[in-house]
Amino acid sequence: MADPGKRRAENVDGPFYVDTTCIDCDTCRWMAPETYGRLGEMSAVTRQPGDEAARVRALEALVSCPTASIGTAPRVPLGDVPASFPLPVTDDVLHCGYHHPSSFGAASYLLRRPGGNVLVDSPRFAAPLVRRLEELGGVSTLFLTHKDDVGDHERFAEHFGCERVLHVADADGPLRRVERLLEGEDPVALGEGLLVVPVPGHTRGSCCLLVDDTYLFSGDHVAWSVRLGHVYAFRTACWYDWDVQIASMERLAGHAYRWILPGHGRRWHGTREETAAEMARCIAWMKTM
Ligand code: SF4
Structure with a gap:
């Protein structure tokens, strides 16, 4: 689980965030480029998902992140995404x-x-x-x-x-x-x-x-x-x-x-x-x- 206490300062305000355990593997950036970008040597949320399709892609990236470095606070339910x-x-x-x-x-x-x-x-x-x-x-x-x-x-x-x-x-x-x-x-x-x-x-x-x-x-x-x-x-x-x-x-x-x-x-x-x-x-x- 991502740790809100390790939330990167580079993330924009909002529920989705990347924490400091990111290994810069690029996965979230190609899966949901409208939400995640590279700031410094790691990923960060550059724009919070603006609609349902973007929210689903942001959650798909969360599930795919190899180091569980993406989190949501307050928690955004995963819904059907893990089984998709x-x-x-x-x-x-x-x-x-x-x-x-x-x-x-x-x-x-x-x-x-x-x-x-x-x-x-x-x-x-x-x-x-x-x-x-x-x-x-x-x-x-x-x-x-x-x-x-x-x-x-x-x-x-x-x-x-x-x-x-x-x-x-x-x-x-x-x-x-x-x-x-x-x-x-x-x-x-x-x-x-x-x-x-x-x-x-x-x-x-x-x-x-x-x-x-x-x-x-x-x-x-x-x-x-x-x-x-x-x-x-x-x-x-x-x-x-x-x-x-x-x-x-x-x-x-x-x-x-x-x-x-x-x-x-x-x-x-x-x-x-x-x-x-x-x-x-x-x-x-x-x-x-
Ligand atoms: S998928 Fe996870 S580890 Fe990879 S760049 Fe994104 S936040 Fe970092």
């Missing part, structure tokens, strides 16, 4: 919310598939979310883009009996016990329309999941930057090798997709041609860094 996750992004892609603190608040997604749903990276194992995932048909596969965004993977695997998939180069310690460890740098088919593309760089075992030549679940490999105004990679959060990551980006650019759905950073979507142009721009930018 996962939230639709498209007909078959949903945002799980309930970001996990161990992944620095990375986003995770549910991909609905006739052959069994795929959970991409791990949110918190929160009861309202788990119940909704059950209602949506459960989870057959838990695809882990890399070792940093694994969250509550053991609890999801135990509850749903799903197969976890991770590259062996990121399988440290307990992650050695995941059901399927991928090897090498060649793409691997996970099922019809599901292709894992290894993209070492951010970590040695980073992988993207390409779906139907449409969706690219990119983990922490590539995302859209509001500040730069183009698709980019995290130069200051490259834990393995930047030159290797550039080479991975060049291989990834050889595939077609329209969406980039990252763990951190913002989503991108456009036509395949526009996305290819963004990837080329990203690679050119990376070579200047």
Whole structure:
């Protein structure tokens, strides 16, 4: 629970506030940009929700905050918001919310598939979310883009009996016990329309999941930057090798997709041609860094 005693002075007056435990993960700012902004090194409420839709989005961000740094005083009832996750992004892609603190608040997604749903990276194992995932048909596969965004993977695997998939180069310690460890740098088919593309760089075992030549679940490999105004990679959060990551980006650019759905950073979507142009721009930018 957020602590009103730690309410940041930067918040505007009103019930919603961010406290000083914020880790600056950006989640609330992209989920409810009309309410939350970045002031100093953290988020703050820059405008109180002005209507019902904004209030719901502000509460969705509150529920998703990995560190429970958002609160309301006097208390604003959560109502149906906790049970509304996962939230639709498209007909078959949903945002799980309930970001996990161990992944620095990375986003995770549910991909609905006739052959069994795929959970991409791990949110918190929160009861309202788990119940909704059950209602949506459960989870057959838990695809882990890399070792940093694994969250509550053991609890999801135990509850749903799903197969976890991770590259062996990121399988440290307990992650050695995941059901399927991928090897090498060649793409691997996970099922019809599901292709894992290894993209070492951010970590040695980073992988993207390409779906139907449409969706690219990119983990922490590539995302859209509001500040730069183009698709980019995290130069200051490259834990393995930047030159290797550039080479991975060049291989990834050889595939077609329209969406980039990252763990951190913002989503991108456009036509395949526009996305290819963004990837080329990203690679050119990376070579200047
Ligand atoms: S979601 Fe929480 S931790 Fe992340 S930026 Fe917002 S207040 Fe801070």
